[in-house]
Amino acid sequence: MIDKATVQKITDAADIVEVVSDYVHLIKRGRNFVGLCPFHNEKTPSFSVNSVRNFCYCFSCKKGGSPVNFIMEKEGLSYHDALLHLAAKYNIKVEEKELSDDERRQLNERESLLVANEWAASRMEKDLKDTDEGRSVGLQYLYQRGVTEEAIKKFRLGYNPDSGHALTDAAKLDAMDLKSLAEVGVLGESQKIPGSYYDRFRGRVIFPVLNASGKVVALGGRDLKGGMAKYINSPESAIYKKSNELYGIFQAKSEIAKQDCCYLVEGYMDVIGMWQAGMENVVASSGTALTDGQIAMIHRFTDNITLIYDGDAAGIKASLRGIDMLLAHKMNVKVLLLPDGHDPDSFARANTPENFRKYVQDHATDIIRFKAQVLLKDVGDDPQKRVAAIQSVVQSLAHIPDKVKRNVYIQECSRILGVSEDVIEGAVEKSRGNVVEQQRRQRQNGEIDRLEQEESNPQPNIAGQTRSSRGGQIIEKYPFYPFERNVVYQCVRYGILDFAEVEFDDGTIDMINVAEYVAEELQADDIWFTFPAFAKTFSRILDLKEDYFNEKVGFNENLEKEKQELLESGYKEIASKDMTMAEIRRAERLLEDRVNEEMAKRRFEFARYFIEQKLSSHSDDDVRRTVTEAINEEQPLSNIYLRNNPVSERKMEVDRMRVLVPRGVLEWKNELLNQRIRSKMKQLDSLREHTDPSEQHKILLEIQSLMEKRGLLGKEMGDRTIGTKIK
Numbered sequence: 001m002i003d004k005a006t007v008q009k010i011t012d013a014a015d016i017v018e019v020v021s022d023y024v025h026l027i028k029r030g031r032n033f034v035g036l037c038p039f040h041n042e043k044t045p046s047f048s049v050n051s052v053r054n055f056c057y058c059f060s061c062k063k064g065g066s067p068v069n070f071i072m073e074k075e076g077l078s079y080h081d082a083l084l085h086l087a088a089k090y091n092i093k094v095e096e097k098e099l100s101d102d103e104r105r106q107l108n109e110r111e112s113l114l115v116a117n118e119w120a121a122s123r124m125e126k127d128l129k130d131t132d133e134g135r136s137v138g139l140q141y142l143y144q145r146g147v148t149e150e151a152i153k154k155f156r157l158g159y160n161p162d163s164g165h166a167l168t169d170a171a172k173l174d175a176m177d178l179k180s181l182a183e184v185g186v187l188g189e190s191q192k193i194p195g196s197y198y199d200r201f202r203g204r205v206i207f208p209v210l211n212a213s214g215k216v217v218a219l220g221g222r223d224l225k226g227g228m229a230k231y232i233n234s235p236e237s238a239i240y241k242k243s244n245e246l247y248g249i250f251q252a253k254s255e256i257a258k259q260d261c262c263y264l265v266e267g268y269m270d271v272i273g274m275w276q277a278g279m280e281n282v283v284a285s286s287g288t289a290l291t292d293g294q295i296a297m298i299h300r301f302t303d304n305i306t307l308i309y310d311g312d313a314a315g316i317k318a319s320l321r322g323i324d325m326l327l328a329h330k331m332n333v334k335v336l337l338l339p340d341g342h343d344p345d346s347f348a349r350a351n352t353p354e355n356f357r358k359y360v361q362d363h364a365t366d367i368i369r370f371k372a373q374v375l376l377k378d379v380g381d382d383p384q385k386r387v388a389a390i391q392s393v394v395q396s397l398a399h400i401p402d403k404v405k406r407n408v409y410i411q412e413c414s415r416i417l418g419v420s421e422d423v424i425e426g427a428v429e430k431s432r433g434n435v436v437e438q439q440r441r442q443r444q445n446g447e448i449d450r451l452e453q454e455e456s457n458p459q460p461n462i463a464g465q466t467r468s469s470r471g472g473q474i475i476e477k478y479p480f481y482p483f484e485r486n487v488v489y490q491c492v493r494y495g496i497l498d499f500a501e502v503e504f505d506d507g508t509i510d511m512i513n514v515a516e517y518v519a520e521e522l523q524a525d526d527i528w529f530t531f532p533a534f535a536k537t538f539s540r541i542l543d544l545k546e547d548y549f550n551e552k553v554g555f556n557e558n559l560e561k562e563k564q565e566l567l568e569s570g571y572k573e574i575a576s577k578d579m580t581m582a583e584i585r586r587a588e589r590l591l592e593d594r595v596n597e598e599m600a601k602r603r604f605e606f607a608r609y610f611i612e613q614k615l616s617s618h619s620d621d622d623v624r625r626t627v628t629e630a631i632n633e634e635q636p637l638s639n640i641y642l643r644n645n646p647v648s649e650r651k652m653e654v655d656r657m658r659v660l661v662p663r664g665v666l667e668w669k670n671e672l673l674n675q676r677i678r679s680k681m682k683q684l685d686s687l688r689e690h691t692d693p694s695e696q697h698k699i700l701l702e703i704q705s706l707m708e709k710r711g712l713l714g715k716e717m718g719d720r721t722i723g724t725k726i727k
Contacts, residue, residue: 014067124158162203273345290322
């Protein structure tokens with residue numbers, strides 16, 4: 001268990017922009033950053049990262065949260081392990097007791113598999129350098145292939161001794177879970193002797209596959225003895241889906257973003273060879289056909305991709321795979337065929353880095369032009385082959401979402417294919433409709449698959465309910481759920497802000513915040529949150545007041561220092577200019593107004609986002625999810641509203657708060673009265689057949705009293721209409 005002080009240190013250090021940048025290439029847009037969502041495949045950025053609030057959010061799939069929540073979602077980690085992940089990133093020391101065998105077995109499946117893979121990769125890294133066989137066989141092979149010590153370390157290359165049980169024996173000595181090692185494919189289980197294991201990668205050089213965050217999710221093993229299988233790879237598991245991973249992405253991601261380009265090759269050695277040639281923005285599909293998941297991963301870091309293949313027939317065929325998917329993802333695609341007899345690794349070793357880069361620059365060809373030229377090359381005088389080639393090019397053009405870009409390509413292909421632009425454009429537009437419909441069906445089928453998966457393997461949300469059951473069951477069990485939800489969400493957003501002055505019995509006057517106002521209003525009518533997650537969250541919000549005032553002292557001190565520094569700097573700049581005294585005084589007043597406005601804005605933001613920053617990383621799942629959902633559903637002030645109201649955004653948000661919070665409480669109270677009235681009317685109906693009029697009269701008076709209270713609430717709510725019919 002991590003102590004509270006260390007947890008606070010981790011959450012304070014974790015910067016959402018830095019954390020998300022490990023997975024997504026972010027672009028500054030105003031005060032925020034945007035990028036392609038790491039949680040689903042998309043072609044247009046909808047993932048927003050707010051550095052002030054230390055929060056991220058996808059406007060499409062609705063996922064996001066604090067740095068802790070982001071890591072939990074992205075890596076599939078528990079709260080505890082997400083903290084450890086961030087602690088490692090920020091070099092924060094976390095002292096924990098060593099896991100016992102029982103505790104190790106209690107780790108969830110994903111965590112156990114990651115531990116197994118990491119242990120295996122580390123062990124085989126060690127065996128490459130520290131065993132006689134590793135040095136004489138594995139290391140010698142790498143040296144012969146021109147792999148440097150730097151590359152061996154960078155890509156964590158290893159070796160599994162050929163005894164067949166070296167890794168298995170080491171795993172037993174280290175008390176590793178053999179079943180987990182077998183599940184990730186490091187070990188194999190004997191069919192003849194159940195429970196007996198052997199090394200699957202024996203006698204092979206090992207290429208660990210790291211995901212974008214540096215976790216070992218799979219291993220590839222290269223045979224050195226001339227066996228039947230040149231390469232064997234890890235099977236798919238809970239931590240490894242081949243279609244979603246790219247070899248070298250962890251090592252290449254920063255350089256891909258920096259160079260704004262990604263080179264895609266086929267194999268492990270191709271990546272390493274190009275990396276050694278100084279072209280570090282390179283990844284491999286590891287021999288598989290390119291997938292949507294792999295393209296989406298690249299697209300998070302760049303729009304530009306160059307496919308590099310051998311110049312033989314197989315290379316040409318490989319270069320044409322996945323073109324339509326790449327274009328559909330709005331990627332700018334080029335292809336480079338290397339000279340015959342060369343692959344990226346051999347070409348890198350045969351040329352200087354400068355020559356390699358120049359060759360890429362001189363010979364990389366736009367993918368549509370390349371496809372048209374390749375297909376027409378072999379058609380000869382056969383009209384059917386020519387028609388088929390043109391139709392194939394048209395199909396690729398139809399996958400380009402941008403109409404302007406399509407038209408440019410249509411003009412180019414018209415020239416290459418010898419067909420008029422009008423004919424090609426008509427065929428493309430017709431095919432485009434089919435492509436759009438196909439993509440719509442794929443999205444629809446994907447959503448159906450997702451919902452069916454949730455039905456078969458439901459994941460609890462903040463209510464402990466599943467998504468599929470959340471609507472009806474929650475309302476049935478917690479009839480005030482929508483109203484409680486509205487109020488607690490408003491408290492997440494505004495709870496610590498000052499709301500009103502109150503006079504106490506002793507005559508003293510003090511300011512209460514939004515959460516305290518809500519608590520007073522609810523307690524006055526003997527109401528409280530019935531939904532457990534909301535009750536816990538609201539209690540935590542009330543508990544934050546002391547922490548807020550304690551931290552506010554230090555915040556204000558730092559803010560005052562910054563204010564003085566800004567003023568002094570501004571005064572010096574004004575004094576350095578040739579101005580009259582009147583101009584100097586006017587400039588100084590403008591400076592002071594500007595600095596004071598900035599300081600007021602910073603103080604407001606400190607209070608406005610205090611609750612969400614404290615609780616969006618809370619250890620309690622219910623609290624953390626409630627806060628995250630509240631932030632995710634928040635609607636920003638519209639640009640039209642901002643333009644039509646010449647006051648600060650801060651002032652408008654306070655005005656909105658003063659309307660929304662009381663209205664939310666009043667709507668909750670109104671619904672409570674409605675339900676009480678309905679209950680009394682049912683009770684009255686049950687007494688219709690009885691002859692005792694006094695009991696009926698008593699209930700009628702109670703109904704009348706409740707309706708009068710509801711009428712008063714209607715006046716409080718202003719123009720809002722309260723229904724007069726009780727269903």
